Amino acid sequence: MAAQTPYEVLGLKPGASAAEIRKAYRKLAKEFHPDLNPGKPAAEARFKAVTGANDILSDPEKRARYDRGEIDETGAERPRYSYRPHAEGAQGRKYQPQGEMDIGDLDDLFAMFGRGGGRHSGRGDAGLNMPGPDRQFTLTIDFAVAATGGKQRLALSHGEWLDVTIPPGIDEGQVLRLRGKGGAGFGSGPPGDALIEVHIAPHPFFRREGNDIHLELPVSLAEAVLGARVAVPTVSGPVTMTIPKGSDTGTRLRLRGKGIHHRRHGHQETTGDQYVSLKVMIGASGDADLATFLEQWAKTHPSDPRHAMGGGPHPGSADKEAAS
Amino acid sequence: MIGRDELIRRFAELDGAELQRWIENRWVLPELADSQFRFHEVDIARVELILDIRREFAVDDEAMSLVLGLLDQLYSLRRQMRRLCDALESQPPDIRDAIRQALPKA
DSSP: OOOOOHHHHTTOOTTOOHHHHHHHHHHHHHHHOTTTSTTOHHHHHHHHHHHHHHHHHTSHHHHHHHHTTSBOTTSOBOOOOOHHHHHHSGGGGGGSTTSOOOHHHHHHHHHHTTSOOOTTOOTTOSOOOBOOOOEEEEEEEOHHHHHHOEEEEEEOSTTOEEEEEEOTTOOTTOEEEETTOSSOOBTTOOOOOEEEEEEEOOOSSEEEETTEEEEEEEEEHHHHHHOEEEEEOOTTOOEEEEEOTTOOTTOEEEETTOSOEEOOTTSOOEEOOEEEEEEEEOOOTTOHHHHHHHHHHHHHOOOOTTGGGTOOOOTTHHHHHHHO | OEEHHHHHHHOTTOOHHHHHHHHHTTSSOOEEETTEEEEOHHHHHHHHHHHHHHHHHOOOHHHHHHHHHHHHHHHHHHHHHHHHHHHHHTSOHHHHHHHHHHSOOO
16 A cells, blocks of 8 residues: 555645645644643554644645655655657557557668668578668759750760750759659669759759749830830740830830740649840940930930939030040 | 556646647557546556646647657657667677677768
């Protein structure tokens, strides 16, 4: 039979208040006090027990420690029941999720590393079956291939070639994994994978932002002022675009749906746009007709494109400053 | 190995109805013999663990199921890990070396 708890000694329930403890202690201490019960060893023992119980329960800190199971009814430290050694010991098996885990779960662990474990390797089997190592490559592809997708050759080591399928809309630095194209496996283990880091070569006039393509398009003065229909390159071939009358350098036009067609697992298909920024090329050095026209035209059309910068036009002096 | 009453007396924080609920929730799995619960060391340690978690982290019943579920998975995984390590340990030295070499640096 286990020892009585301090609560039981005082005839109380575990949730008893401090006042109830005090009251119970005073009553029992009086009842079993050795001076009032001379020559009665049983009463003396009860008195000791009552005093011991009160020592613990009247001290809030000791009482809390007792309630937490940290000390026993005599106030002595109880050994801590650290759970881990029990959990990992033989008895802990019953707390394993979904009953006993077995060798199949070890396979699951190996599968986490991407290539499945040697399923029927068995216990004490002499052969070591391990997947081969992954091999790393880098591949630089054309801007257009990155945009529209396609195949690109990759030189593996020792004169071996691999045709890599590039998905449309691939990003700079994206890594493609080709299963089974890495190093050979050990024993009956499968080969590793080839990991190909893709870099996109810059294009002479296209620039990419996400799925959108940006292009600076040179136009002549006449095309900008009078408007025109011109051919514009896109990643999927040239298209005809209308330049509105009165366009200027920096005018931005959008070719809807002429960006990158992007398809990714778990994402909606999206298609970007191509943005065309116009750049007016005057190209009139030595054109006497235009110069003559502009001399007359400027007299009746004073304008200051630098107005926003705060300075006014300074004909003559500007030349001098630039030259000095 | 102790009975239900002794367990409750041992942890003043624990009351009988609560322990009953824990057993129904399968948080604690005592042995049932002659329609009496018998708590082994592991069960006592687990009761103490649950009490600790509840007190120190103010975890309610719903979150406790999650916490215990994760802990059990972790210990189960450690057990599997140990089996794997034992299997590796029983290999000849050259194979052990090869595996050590193949382990990527963490």
